[in-house]
Amino acid sequence: MTIYLAAVNLLTFYLFWSDKQRAKKEKWRIPERTLLGLSLLGGSAGAWFGMKLFHHKTKHKKFYLGIPAILVVQAVILMYVYF
Known part of the structure; x- marks a missing residue:
C-alpha cells in the first residue's frame, strides 16, 4: 500500500508539473479527468503539492475545493485502516 x-502521488505530482509546462507552451494538455482521476485513486497529496508548488489549476473550483476534500477523505480512511 505504501509503495x-x-x-501514484509521484505520478500525479509529475503530471501537474507536465501539464503546467504544456500550458505555458500552448501544447496538448493532460485532461482534467486524468488529473482528478489519479487524485481519487490515491494521488491527492501529489496533486495538492503540485497545485501549490506550480500554481497550477488553482483558479478552477473543482480543483481548489475538490483536491483538498479528496485529500481529507483519503487521510481519514488511511487513519481508520492503520489505527
Whole structure:
C-alpha cells in the first residue's frame, strides 16, 4: 500500500508539473479527468503539492475545493485502516 501511494502521488505530482509546462507552451494538455482521476485513486497529496508548488489549476473550483476534500477523505480512511 505504501509503495502504491508513493507511486501514484509521484505520478500525479509529475503530471501537474507536465501539464503546467504544456500550458505555458500552448501544447496538448493532460485532461482534467486524468488529473482528478489519479487524485481519487490515491494521488491527492501529489496533486495538492503540485497545485501549490506550480500554481497550477488553482483558479478552477473543482480543483481548489475538490483536491483538498479528496485529500481529507483519503487521510481519514488511511487513519481508520492503520489505527
